[in-house]
Amino acid sequence: MKPETVIVITKGACFTIIGFTAPIAAGITQYGADEWPTKMTWTAMGIAAVAGGATQLLSFLSGSYTEYAKGRKMDNGTTPPPTP
Numbered sequence: 001m002k003p004e005t006v007i008v009i010t011k012g013a014c015f016t017i018i019g020f021t022a023p024i025a026a027g028i029t030q031y032g033a034d035e036w037p038t039k040m041t042w043t044a045m046g047i048a049a050v051a052g053g054a055t056q057l058l059s060f061l062s063g064s065y066t067e068y069a070k071g072r073k074m075d076n077g078t079t080p081p082p083t084p
Helices: 003-028 039-062 064-071
Strands: none
Touching: 003 039, 003 064, 039 064
């Protein structure tokens, strides 16, 4: 696998993981050590996590991945030859 491909996959994973975990972390930090979130709170945090992850993935796909895909195509629509 080419380094550019690994970088794009890693960047996409980071975008999505951050967008998914940040709402959960923000929701849990509102509780103390002796408290536990209610089922409704967990549901809201789950919905926020999915929405956050999807938003970040959409952002990544419309920006970084688009540039990556453009770089892999030549003017005539073929993929460029591999670099040595």
